[in-house]
Amino acid sequence: MLNDIALFIHIVEQRSLAAAGKSLNLPPATVTRRLKKLEETLQCQLIHRSARNFALTAEGSSYYDAFSGLVKQIEETARHLNSEMHQVSGPLKVLAPTNISIGILQPMWSDFIKQYPEVHLNLQISNGLEDIVLSQVDIALRIGPQNDSALYQKKLGNIATILVASPGYLDRYASPDSLSELANHQIIVTDIFSKWVLTNTQLNRQEDYYPNAHLILNDIYLASQMVQDGHGIALLPITEVYKELNEGKLQRVLTDWQGPEREIFAIWPTGKLLNAKAKALRDFMSDYISTTPILQGKF
Amino acid sequence: MLNDIALFIHIVEQRSLAAAGKSLNLPPATVTRRLKKLEETLQCQLIHRSARNFALTAEGSSYYDAFSGLVKQIEETARHLNSEMHQVSGPLKVLAPTNISIGILQPMWSDFIKQYPEVHLNLQISNGLEDIVLSQVDIALRIGPQNDSALYQKKLGNIATILVASPGYLDRYASPDSLSELANHQIIVTDIFSKWVLTNTQLNRQEDYYPNAHLILNDIYLASQMVQDGHGIALLPITEVYKELNEGKLQRVLTDWQGPEREIFAIWPTGKLLNAKAKALRDFMSDYISTTPILQGKF
DNA sequence: TAACATGATTTCATTTTTGGAATTAATATC
């Protein structure tokens, strides 16, 4: 019935069934029938009409006065929201991991905002596993294997993981020459790497190493700080240590061995349907990450 | 689409497709399909749902925020107008002839307002033939034959027409004894009676008399005043002269002869569909007029 | 982990609505 009321408002404003039908892309037969049905539903005649004449009844006038403003608002609101869905502007809610967002990807967010000034970015960073659906986010950046089949995803890149220690630690304990020598060292373990699946890049051999933890932490940034402070050896994503490696604050250990690659995904909860803003961000992230060698597993 | 948006608002408020369907008397199949169709039309998912879970998407939240108030207003407005159509309250626009409304029927309007204090009467009186349709009136009172087949009507009564003159006039000219003697008299003609179709009630014979006008007027009240002032004989509705006859200010002429009866009708432009207010007035007028002997042609 | 409960979705026959063509009705014009 609301559809028919909206049609009635259009008819009144154009003072013609045919004209309203034309502007709404409806055939005359449909217009006349729906108006007639509305009159039957409301149990009052709304319009006196003939081939040459058009006149509202008293009731028709009441209904027009009451509904015309509301219908206009609804249609304008629909247009506005539809426009927003299909253009890169307005609010965009994003979920992303803390460490990488304030680290290597911080310029990416900055560049996105610069390129799309009409988008109002609401960036929620967290190292916890927030529920994408309940958070009502448009899109999220995730690192590591994604198991939620309800979510759509696109892979953006890889992060290598390597073993590192500080120069001071290695001065005191000498760098190990084999995995078995790690047992003689102080190991810092993070939650995401409780078991080390290590690959020898020279021999192309893989081994699972179960570290005896000297220290267990649930934050990678904190772990890299502890490693810098000389507390031991850790398996860390290269994104968290590449600067320190370049500055000599950290050194690689067992350089032939690497940990598992950590995949980077864009994921979203809305199936194939992705609004233009989120799509723009997804593509922007994809471009940025694919043109950053370290985020493609290269170093 | 507006119907589906309204359904979406109901679903969100009840956080359940099934509950919304139940309250709106729609089967689950219809609810799920219409929501799905809305999502396809809008090209965005609005709700994540399963048997046990309900969550809005970011877009769903935007659409709810934007539309919930508007949908409530539209539904409330529809209820309000529907209630008005079906109850005897609110505005009622009426068209009626001037002379009879300020004369014999004045107490009827007064009584109607007293009986229905919730009705806001807009009484437009006129002796012209106003266009019922263009005037956007709910109902009209009309006197005389009605030719407009587009209008619905109900006959309420009759008004007799008689020949009258003042005592002063009859002192000077002596009362005529036959129609042919009228030629020797001064005749006052009104527009509605340019040709006198007269019936002899004793002989049950009808004759057409073409008066030679001494004075022509387009208002019956003014005509009765001129008759009282002694300017001649006129054929007038009894409703305009019954008081003066009782007071002796006027006297009948050729008492065996009467003019044509003038029928009283209630007419309205909206076919079978008549709102409750107009229906109340129609029935009220019918009762009032049918219990007034002079308005049933009796005197 | 399997069974169960519950709500959402799909299937299929039926009903309703739609679009194009034909018809009707009401003015306008001559």
Place this chain on the structure above:
DNA sequence: GATATTAATTCCAAAAATGAAATCATGTTA
């Protein structure tokens, strides 16, 4: 008054929507 014009209405076959029953999917519970 007769005819032409124009827009509204009706008819009929096709398309879309609906409702009831069956099926599916997802949490919850034992």
